[in-house]
Amino acid sequence: MGIQTQMALQPALVRDKEYYIEDGNTVIQVENVLFKVHRYILSRDGSAFEGMFSLDGIPRSGSSESLASGHSHSHSPHYSHHSPSTEGLSDDSPIILSGDTASDFRALLWALYASPAQVFAMPSSSAQLVRLISIARIAHKYAFRTTEAWALTVLTMCVCQSGTQAPATPEGTAVTESMGFTLGFTDSSDPKASSTSILIQLTEVAVLCAHDELHEAVEPIWADLLFAGQTKDIVSAMTIADRYKAQLRPLLGLAYYLMMLKGKEEWTKCAVGYDDGDDEMDHGEGKTKGESSNHRLTRDQRIRLLTGYYNLSRACDALPSSPPKLAHHPSCFLPAQQAQASIGLGGAGTAAAHAHARCGEAWEALWATLAMSTVANLRPVDAPMQIPIIKIQSVDLLRKLHMVNYVLETLVSAEVDGAATVAGNTALGGLGAVGMSYMSMTGNMNKNCLRMALKASEEKVNDVLYGLADCFLE
Secondary structure, three states, X not given: OOHHHHHHHXXXXXXXXXXXXXXXXXXXXXXXXXEEEOHHHHOHHHOHHHHHHOOOOOOOOOOOOEOOOOOOOOOOOEEEXXXXXXXXXXXXXXXXXXXXXXXXXXXHHHHHHOOHHHHHOOOOXXXXXXXXXXXXXXXXXXXXXXXXXXXXXXXXXXXXXXXHHXXXXXXXXXXXXXXXXXXXXXXXXXXXXXXXXXHHHHHHHHHHOOOHHHHHHHHHXXXXXXXXXXXXXHHXXXXXXXXXXXXXXXXXXXXHHHHHHHOHHHHHHHHHOOEOHHHOOEOOOOEOOOOOOEOOOOHHHHHHHHHHHHHHHXXXXXHHHOOOOOOOOHHHOHHHHHHHHHOOOOOHXXXXXXXXXXXXXXXXXXXXXXXXXXXXXXXXXXXXXXXXXXXXXXXXXXXHHHHHHHXXXXXXXXXXXXXXXXXXXXXXXXXXXHHHHHHHHOOOOOHHHHHHHHHHHHHHHHHHHHHHHHHHOO
């Protein structure tokens, strides 16, 4: 390829419409866009630019010295040089920034030149939220610490407000349908605000900037989105979690788990891939980063799904024989000790140990029965016959545990309300004769220990949830 052909392929340089400021004193090229700005604006906040501009002399042409010299960044940018005396002084010899997009750099300049009213205004559209994400990302790269902290704080506020303002949605309704509202948007004219792209970008910037508050704020939104059951959203979550395994282990485990439950037919469909052109956003800055319209499972992801299916099958098989460890309540053995002492007999410790063991055996038997039972296939006795029976897949470990907890909660409630209520078939939530059978199994358990057992079972659910990722990683 000749020199003339190479030059023809290079896009023509254009001046930015907003940030080519005539009285600026530094010209910067990002992609094919020229920005002319004030050097003191870029030198504030202890940024990487301050280090460059404070040098006694500009490095010679051909130097690969980092613009962020003196700053410890894994994504330190580089700049090119034309002449020690003319670099950045004209369009013919701009400071060239590599690894950035013009839209991101434009967002940074907006933040640096913004008025106080603009800075303190909350974003009211998806485009403004995406701009904030860009600001946080590029401010982190160039060490604009104050600007980065401000952008991350506003983003976290937006996400947290979504958790308190989001209306309840019926089960099965895609959370993305109201994403614009739940993130505090008021611009209802933006039809693209429902894309998961924003959530992906929020997650990426939270990981990049190691911002725990934003990370914790997006987690429940991901959970709501995944439990809504849209395959394309689950695949998107799998993909970003694979990219940041160390930071997104809970998301990785949950996304793979829910995809596993969809079955091999859905895996095959996703292996071929499908396009959904509505998933990408374009706000005049090009397609939004972080989301592709092609939701396709890779070979490695399908192998992980098979691995998870095998591991969870074994975990479900072992469930009846692996009850949560019960921390007995002090009242479990105290009456036995008191009875022995009152009649002057020895062996109080033996009696206490016996009562303790009897309670533990009753708990193990109750757990095994609940884990092996078909409690999920029961219908409340007073419910209409048209109400469908809940069915649980053989590998759906989480739902099995939740159903066990449901029965334990009703057993604890029955103990509080008394036997008369149990006979009336109310405290056990309509489980009827089967509920009474479970109730009889608790006879050898201390009532306070039953409450402790429920707590241990709830903790087991959390342990399983946060350990799901291990089931899918080779």
